[in-house]
Amino acid sequence: FLDRDGVINEDYGYVHKKKNFVWKKGIFNLIKLFNDNNYYVFVISNQSGIGRGYYKTSDVNDLHNWVQKKLTERGAHIDKFYIAPYFSGNRKFKEKEKKLRKPNTGMIDLALKEWNVNKKNSVIIGDQKSDEQLAKNTKINFIMVSKKNTLKKILTKIKISTSWFII
Numbered sequence: 001f002l003d004r005d006g007v008i009n010e011d012y013g014y015v016h017k018k019k020n021f022v023w024k025k026g027i028f029n030l031i032k033l034f035n036d037n038n039y040y041v042f043v044i045s046n047q048s049g050i051g052r053g054y055y056k057t058s059d060v061n062d063l064h065n066w067v068q069k070k071l072t073e074r075g076a077h078i079d080k081f082y083i084a085p086y087f088s089g090n091r092k093f094k095e096k097e098k099k100l101r102k103p104n105t106g107m108i109d110l111a112l113k114e115w116n117v118n119k120k121n122s123v124i125i126g127d128q129k130s131d132e133q134l135a136k137n138t139k140i141n142f143i144m145v146s147k148k149n150t151l152k153k154i155l156t157k158i159k160i161s162t163s164w165f166i167i
Contacts, residue, residue: 004045006127026151050085082107103133
């Protein structure tokens with residue numbers, strides 16, 4: 001389970017257009033490593049910019065289609081994108097949508113329901129405390145991306161075993 005902004009792309013705040021999308025170094029290799037070892041790859045992304053009215057769900061979907069195309073060109077892919085458009089200041093969102101927003105477990109719950117995921121062998125990779133709290137809430141292993149722990153460093157440490165990632 002990958003967070004998007006800050007993990008797949010640089011987080012410049014409310015990224016919803018490909019002209020503002022800057023790939024993180026190492027992300028193509030990381031996703032391809034998971035793909036090549038038969039792991040599902042899901043994006044789990046809070047997108048409160050939708051709820052705030054900054055952009056539409058269709059803008060995010062268009063961006064994600066472009067991301068998928070670029071990944072495919074490099075022999076990688078995302079199995080599914082999950083987004084949480086909820087923003088507390090927008091009353092049109094239902095309680096169900098609120099549960100999607102990290103650190104709530106809704107996006108993970110959906111993935112577990114829709115896919116045959118081995119939760120014990122899963123990992124959440126994120127760059128925020130909300131990602132780490134989500135991992136705790138779901139009892140899924142967590143890797144924090146930071147300036148010190150870059151994707152490139154994470155890639156050099158990951159050894160995929162049949163039971164889990166060893167870092």
